[in-house]
Amino acid sequence: MITVRAPATSANLGSGFDVFGVALDRPADIIRVERAERTTIEITGVGSQYIPTDPEKNTVGAVVDALDAPARIEIDKGVRPASGLGSSAASAAGAAVALNELYDRGLSRTDLVPIAAEGEAVVSGTAHADNVAPSILGGFTIATADGVESVDTEIPLVACLPEIAVSTRDARRVVPETASMEDLVETVGNAATLSVGMCQADPDLVGRGMADPLVTPARAELITGYDAVREAALDAGATGVTVSGAGPSMLAVCRGPDRRDVATAMLDAFAAHDVEARAYQTQISDGATIL
Ligand SMILES: Nc1ncnc2c1ncn2[C@@H]1O[C@H](COP(=O)(O)OP(=O)(O)OP(=O)(O)O)[C@@H](O)[C@H]1O
Numbered sequence: 001m002i003t004v005r006a007p008a009t010s011a012n013l014g015s016g017f018d019v020f021g022v023a024l025d026r027p028a029d030i031i032r033v034e035r036a037e038r039t040t041i042e043i044t045g046v047g048s049q050y051i052p053t054d055p056e057k058n059t060v061g062a063v064v065d066a067l068d069a070p071a072r073i074e075i076d077k078g079v080r081p082a083s084g085l086g087s088s089a090a091s092a093a094g095a096a097v098a099l100n101e102l103y104d105r106g107l108s109r110t111d112l113v114p115i116a117a118e119g120e121a122v123v124s125g126t127a128h129a130d131n132v133a134p135s136i137l138g139g140f141t142i143a144t145a146d147g148v149e150s151v152d153t154e155i156p157l158v159a160c161l162p163e164i165a166v167s168t169r170d171a172r173r174v175v176p177e178t179a180s181m182e183d184l185v186e187t188v189g190n191a192a193t194l195s196v197g198m199c200q201a202d203p204d205l206v207g208r209g210m211a212d213p214l215v216t217p218a219r220a221e222l223i224t225g226y227d228a229v230r231e232a233a234l235d236a237g238a239t240g241v242t243v244s245g246a247g248p249s250m251l252a253v254c255r256g257p258d259r260r261d262v263a264t265a266m267l268d269a270f271a272a273h274d275v276e277a278r279a280y281q282t283q284i285s286d287g288a289t290i291l
């Protein structure tokens, strides 16, 4: 049996829609695989009742097919589904790493990224790699049609998950189909600033570079209390706040000493809107680990 811990991730980071992602040091999914004639999936853990065990409908099923690696698969969910924390991707990423090892396929971590991304197509309709890339490779990742780059870096984060359900499929429907040249220029500048900030492990630059006039405003409307939570986090010292992935989680970048205050401020602001939430005081981390 092979066991893999695959971390939660936060995609987009505002200015990098469908491109940027980071691995979080918690929460994580645990994936166990052993060879079998026919693929079966058992799921335990947070939100497991909402996740299909049919391999045709679970993200790990597409990975099994791509690697031609039938297995008995146990998924212990640490990452709540429809959270904006890469729940569907964590399972796909963990399965890709585990099945590659189990069947001795010899693929590199980079090779596994497009394979795990096939799982994302099962749930959201597109094989976007911005969650599976950081869950497999760790760090800050830039996933484009031409491949994936990753940067090891250290940035303190707060990921705040409200008890609101937003599916990636629904959140993709509100993404504008066109953009003005003015907004594109602003976004390119912000994305470049963010990338430099990641390379320099500078929370100020990363926070500034997360600003996004294109996708985030439409998605923020799906999150009750978004503006108040964002303001509260900034007042408590966050250097930038945005929607995590497709939401409903919100991601705040901060300096290490401010992380606890930022988490408390975000929770209090959600509570003021009668929304229960939990906050992960976290940081950018390594990718999937074989235990
Ligand atoms: N192994 C899996 N783990 C989690 N969700 C899964 C899995 N397989 C299928 N799903 C389905 O995927 C959907 C959750 O994926 P979705 O992309 O909406 O959320 P997310 O991965 O938490 O968000 P994001 O990609 O924005 O970070 C749910 O409908 C769930 O049933």
Ligand SMILES: N[C@@H](CCO)C(=O)O
Pocket (backbone or CB within 6 Å): 011, 012, 017, 018, 019, 124, 128, 130, 131, 168, 171, 172, 245, 246
């Ligand atoms: N880039 C994806 C991430 C969520 O799966 C989106 O925002 O729709």
